[in-house]
């Protein structure tokens with residue numbers, strides 16, 4: 001075992017079914033009097049229930065959260081926050097809504113309570129990626145980390161099978177890269193292996209029967225573990241590639257992760273044998289890269305970057321960008337091999 005440093009995040013997590021009902025008590029714990037609720041347009045119906053539950057402490061709502069946290073949207077939400085003199089942000093939704101809450105907290109240091117409805121895992125990290133002028137940049141600060149996360153399985157029951165599949169594989173990607181992170185440690189590796197196994201078992205059940213509450217509970221638990229991994233150790237090639245592809249071609253986040261993961265893992269496999277063994281063990285397959293590719297096929301998730309909006313001419317551009325700013329990866333970043341990886345992912349072929 002290599003030497004390690006382990007630091008846990010200062011955060012309170014409430015997990016279960018029906019836990020949304022604990023929101024008033026959690027607000028009291030923080031001494032909150034004026035809440036701004038954040039959501040996406042698609043999930044604005046969730047706000048009425050919260051309003052009823054928290055009564056006078058409901059100060060206002062902003063339901064304009066969108067993917068990739070554009071700065072213009074954050075500025076509009078900041079106006080809403082000032083108008084109602086909010087002293088807390090309650091974000092209910094997937095990574096896009098959580099991202100908006102984090103972007104406001106970065107600027108104001110307001111406390112955040114997050115109610116995740118997808119498996120993205122953003123609620124567990126002190127990181128926000130913001131888009132301005134078509135460029136997405138990432139920032140990290142202790143102010144960004146939410147104070148309280150309430151995981152309520154009920155909020156995930158409405159997630160369509162397609163989003164459940166891609167969001168679940170997005171979560172698995174955090175754990176995969178945690179297992180070969182340069183700053184990995186044994187506690188996070190345990191969580192990573194458990195997170196991968198739990199999600200890989202739950203997702204096929206959810207995609208076949210979206211109302212299976214036991215599988216939904218397992219998947220949310222797995223997603224939480226994978227989110228902890230994302231917040232605790234450094235990510236590598238896979239996350240950098242997805243960041244580049246998503247930002248350059250405005251590709252959907254979870255789908256991009258789903259397509260790229262088997263290929264990024266196959267690229268890193270020769271340099272990360274211990275991680276490969278643990279992922280194989282978690283998935284119950286001999287070849288983890290192929291196992292993840294097969295899992296995505298079983299879940300009817302997209303297989304190719306061309307299916308989700310990337311132009312063929314973007315392959316070279318993405319390869320150039322991927323090698324432009326050096327970062328740590330278990331295997332050195334070689335341009336031709338990266339280009340081949342992206343080309344295979346674009347065509348939707350099995351990883352090699």
Ligand code: NAD
Pocket residue numbers: 040041042043066067068069093094095096097099117118119120121122123125127128129155156157158159160163167170230253254
């Ligand atoms: P999302 O939040 O954009 O959700 C996709 C769509 O599904 C939205 O319209 C949303 O309202 C809807 N949705 C979410 N949960 C639902 C549910 N239970 N039922 C019905 N509809 C539901 O997508 P996402 O994949 O959760 O998050 C992606 C965003 O999160 C990206 O911007 C990504 O960069 C960011 N992210 C950031 C971090 C981080 O640590 N900073 C980590 C992961 C993701």
